Amino acid sequence: MGGTLRFTAQIVLCLVLAVFSSPFVSRLIAQDTRFHNAPASSRQQKNPYAGQTAALSAGARLYALNCRSCHGINGKGSGNVPPLSRGAVQAAPDGEIFWFITKGSVDNGMPSWASLSEQKRWQIVSYVKSLKNARPAKTDAAPPSSTASPTHAPAPAPAFTDFRFEQPGKFHKITVQDLPAPFATHSASNGPDLVARPSNAWPKAPEGFSVQQYATGLENPRALRTAPNGDVFLAESSSGAIKVFRGITSDGKAQQSDIFVSGLNEPYGIAFYPPGNNPQWVYIGNVDSVVRYPYRTGSLKAGGPAQHIADLPHAEGHWTRDIQFSPDGKKMFVSVGSASNVDDPDTTPEEKNRADILEFNPDGSGMRVYASGIRNPGGGIAIDPKTGELWCSVNERDGLGDNLVPDYITHVQDGGFYGWPWWYIGAHQDPRHKGKHPELKEKAIVPDVLLQPHNASLEMTFYAGPQFPADYQGDIFASEHGSWNRSVRSGYEVIRVPLHQQGRASGEYEDFLTGFVLDNGNVWGRPVGVTVAQDGSLLVSDDGSNSIWRVSYTGAGSQKTAQQHGSKGPTSKDAHN
Template sequence: MAKHSSVSSISSRVVCLAWAGCVGLLTTIVQAQETFHHVPSAAASVANPYHGQVDAIHAGGNSYATYCASCHGAAGQGAGNIPSLRQGPAQQTTEGALFWFITKGDVKDGMPSWAALPEQVRWQIVAYLKTLPSVKVVATQQTAMAGSPVHTPPPTPPFTDFRYEAPGVTRKITLADLPAPYATHSASNGPEMTSRPEGTLPIAPPGFKVNLYAEGLDTPRVIRTAPDGDIFLAESGSGQIRVYRGMTADGKPAQTSIFVANLDKPYGIAFYPTGPDPQWVYIGDTNAVLRFPYRNGDLKARGSAEHIADLPAGGHWTRDLAFSRDNKTLFVAVGSASNVDDPDTTPEEKHRANILAFDPDGSNMRVHAWGIRNPSGIAIDPKNGQLWTTVNERDGLGDNLVPDYITAVSEGGFYGWPWWYMGGHQDPRHKGKHPELQNKVITPDVILQPHNASLQITFYEASHFPSEYHGDLFAAEHGSWNKATRVGYEVIRIPRHHTSKASGEYQDFLTGFVLPDGRVWGRPVSLTTATDGSLLVTDDGSNSIWRVDYVGK
């Protein structure tokens, strides 16, 4: 992955992305020219290929407004201990030195690396920075439309927020990092949605290219690749399953069709039996599991729905599905009906906050794992058949509790909800209840940012991305309402280093869905690998699907 995959748009924080972001450029940029961040003389002497070009300066201004203005101000004026870019070292040093520093960053000083931005964009930002002494305001429509940048205090690592998310940044949260309940107030900060600014794309690591695969959808949620390569999409808002076939030279589907309509918030999609020749497509409606007869190549259901099993309705309505590798078990994820209601006294929670198991015909229901508040996404490791899940944990205990998580699921395993969380911490709202369960709470494999709203996971088994990605997980972080400064709204990677386990670390992979003022234009939901090895990502904020392709070093 791109270790130096951020885009240090000299505005130090272009989107305030590394921890203390902004503060880095601020500290370092106040140094004298001859010691400007210890830039090598060879790098400082490199000429800007876009120097003085009007179109490049205008493009650089747009990028500055997106990535830098939130810390350094609309006109580079700085604020408090954040340095001005209109004067001082930033104006005294060379454009080559600025480009080098934007690319490399300095995490110690709070300046992230912005190598993830294309080289052209970084040079354009540099060209724009050199015009700042004469700029009164950033003359872009995007800035004029935006509100005030977010200026809340930087988060304390390993916790973060959207300003510090950047492709390639590796994070790891442990039990020792967890604060006490109510260390901060519980925020109410739902996203203010806005349209995607013209020309804005999600930001991927160096070597990756993002294009718009499909748009104009109605709440695109789960996306799956059929054995024959067709792409199945659950449009939950319109109650239909859509199919895409083929891909054009510009990375868009060659053909689309409605497979079935008139469903009730469809979400999970699974093909049965697993392998090259499925006979059924299973759909997780919000209150039932249905299946439709299917053969490879079908663009429309060849028969009516067969009702397989009833499911609890309401509450967390997403119902994801997966089949065991031996085709004997259908797993169904059912979220809780509440935040933290006690199932002992709340009948609505029966058979919820669980991963259920059925025989393929819907019989023999049993609980496979429990105490999982909302296992919104499940997936089977294709190498060994292990079931994994990504989970939305409870809210209301403060900014940094309780973390969401991704984990391999133990049969019969208990994951804490609602009485306990994360390895035996008791929820104070259920103080004294079920002490016998404390030592049974399983600590998940990967602890994520609290309130990330992690929705879906997929295993990357193609060979198109660099070899270090093979076997890793990708996860879609939808973002939620219970954090003072937004977090999530990205796609992350779980490196497994060619093993079957996760070390607890994760990396930002696809970012940029939140504007500097905190307004949100995109919300990742689900992911799948297309037959060409690219990664498709659904986004129910912009009602789009994004395609992430690897195009080279």
């Protein structure tokens, strides 16, 4: 009975917090400055524990116990669960949030939380409000671990996989014919509860490759880009900073690092302009804008203040904005994810110019929609250096079951429509929009490479380095951040998409870098960014362990250990989950 009550409490509190940051609530606040029409008297209530370290720590433990599996570490959200670190919650006074937790809302299905002690309710308010800071309050004791993904579950259906069967060098191919009917399984809520990397855990790469830790101790490392001179730029989105790393030591670490610029608004995409060996600007995609900074080759600091280039649609939902330039430098592409899972843009103004790849002139003028119906391309767009084509890595929708809808990687057609939200993977109608827009059925494009559903495919890059074997030249590498909407986890890896040195995909992909999930289903690492270093090694950012990993080729059959390279970790061959 106690376990049932505790589980119910977890769900209720997560739902309460979810309502805080929903688009519906945002619209209510726009109409009425009081949070959920809280009485004026609640605004006058002061948090008696405000500013107390002990209250923050207690609130953090309560959050970890009840809500972290939904809203993620530091309230950054997970999948389609909105963040608590910005938006309606952060705009509301402490007293109004306390009032809402206490009273609940029948209309929104939220029961009163008055059964929780007043002190605990205020402690939760203290912690939630602290999440707007770059470094939220930390607990002085480790939070309880969450239930891991089941490892006794049946093997996945043919063509599909999960973390138990992801192995370096293993190929997968999903076709349109493999797709199940909607709701063939229930819609799972199985977000990762991150754990510290065990001493014997290390990323695993194919035979002949070595994995080293290039940098660690980072803060929410996200997108990576290599400058023409070989410097590596990193977006630390939570702290609002862009870092730059230079060189590689004999043990695989960065020789030098610095902060290129700080004070940004959740930066992600990074691009150098004009294309070529002597860029003059670094463009950065904030959640709400594109800005640029003066740059000289080799500079570790921005050469001047930011110049505003373009405003971008933002508010709730997917927040990453990636940037690329056409090879001739005449056009700038910016990817913007949807504000929701599957809200209808016909009736949802917040979806205007979202789930799109937008095209601009480099000065921010001339905006148009280059391609549409792409639920979340914000994690990664890239230009094929051989063909000049634009490609994207896409998070598809949730809620239709374990094996729908596949994420994907595809080249992007000018004017192309990729289905969201009414259709998916060609002429498959989302049952939540039954009967809508039949004229778009035949226009919905089937992407080039279908990935595991809910993989959360993020940054991608084309390999053009001097180090990997010849058959890797021109292939795509992409980071799979990992699922929350599958009953058994998938993703949490880096994949390779062979283009067969012809610039065209055959629909298959290969597990390349795995090992970020333990045997019991707990997660210690989540790949995000991927770029090719000047020496041809592959760099992968990981916002689970707050590290950058370096994958180098040492020769088939001669896989060197990390210790031989000066690292303390096991080799990818010897590491155990």
